[in-house]
Amino acid sequence: MAEALGFRDVKAGILDRIRGGDWPPGTRIPNEVELAETLGCARATVSRAMRELADDGVLDRRRRAGTWVATSPVRQARIEIPLVRAEVEATGARYRYALVSRDRMAAPNWLRARLGLPEGCPVLHLACAHFADDFPFQYEDRWINLSAVSAAARADFAAEGPNEWLVANVPLSEAEIAFSAVAADAEVAANLSLAPGEPVFLCERTTRLDGEAITLARLHFGRGYRMTTVL
Amino acid sequence: MAEALGFRDVKAGILDRIRGGDWPPGTRIPNEVELAETLGCARATVSRAMRELADDGVLDRRRRAGTWVATSPVRQARIEIPLVRAEVEATGARYRYALVSRDRMAAPNWLRARLGLPEGCPVLHLACAHFADDFPFQYEDRWINLSAVSAAARADFAAEGPNEWLVANVPLSEAEIAFSAVAADAEVAANLSLAPGEPVFLCERTTRLDGEAITLARLHFGRGYRMTTVL
DNA sequence: AAAGTGGTTATGTCTATTCAAATACAGTCC
């Protein structure tokens, strides 16, 4: 009969019944044991399928209570945040990187407040341009905390972007990401070939290691950029 | 010694060794059996820990080959996309909804092309305003394919936003989401109390059921909106 | 040398069993 029913099949079966209208949002669906029996597989298989669907926000589960089809799909989208190089090359364009400026300084107050740095903390400020077939693709405003990553002071970032350098030289860490729309200031406009005031898609990423700020990246994307995902 | 080592502990242990620099990016890490032995737990526990870390983009796994610390870590972020009401109320503000306009028409060409609709396809066009404490929070430009969701023609959307109605009345479906920054046109500016041309954070969501387009939502967010996530 | 073959190995998955944790519900006590 049912040969080797895998957790993917179980997931698909549950989704089919939801999509088909058998189990509208809010429905309480059969428990793990029942489903396992009707489908002819082990409870662990159903459990994994249900757990993953709950992770995706499709199901709501509560112990002792049961499992329901989620009513408010507080759905999570997974967005991929590739390295700029990979993102550009994925479109078939040629990637080019250029260092615009590189300055060592004491952290300005807004940066200290934002990253929680002590007064006079040495930082490296980089401005980088990323091109796709010589069209400006991204303008990167990068700040690196030198008291946390002193090795960065000895890197010149002429050939390699700071992101690639950091990924290769600093161990994995926590990050906070924010997306917003801002108006291009003079500097951003000049580097992205925009008129000042044009809307710019901005990705700000703060990276920490054990709570200590490593770097702040402000990635300004060129005109017409869309960040897309499916779910 | 190590009593009841759970998959969370294993995950934390692996992350610690990565963060601590023991296993820099690119390192091949011990296989499941070895790790299970050294940690004193079952292979399935290590397996789940490693699988979840691979899902998060922290590890790369290949059958027969082994498991490596990912060289480009911050690969994917999960962003939550709640209903507007929940998003507003989470900030402590009072949520208010208002229907700005509601028109039934044949789908315009740009919409037909975008959603793959036949000529003359009936659609419902809604413009909705969402407020947080009477400040404009989001302006929603919504198109609903009436040949797929005919019941929508009988809903007036005066008290309830189309998103909430759709979530409750149309079964789960696939969605495509795109984020971008655009300049406010006259209509958007008026509804968000902005000056025309100001940058607006735009979320466009296309929803399909078995390939048939259900709805297109263009969600324009008010000034200063930031979509944030941690990972 | 090129192409195919089979074995080895690491991950992927399923089963069966057991225990743990959370909690809705009923029943008890004041």
Added chain:
DNA sequence: GGACTGTATTTGAATAGACATAACCACTTT
């Protein structure tokens, strides 16, 4: 009636064992 408590139920998680699958590798064949 209202607060507390115990128990049954359901999910959560760990274990051991088995088999499946993909891929690398050495070896054989052509």
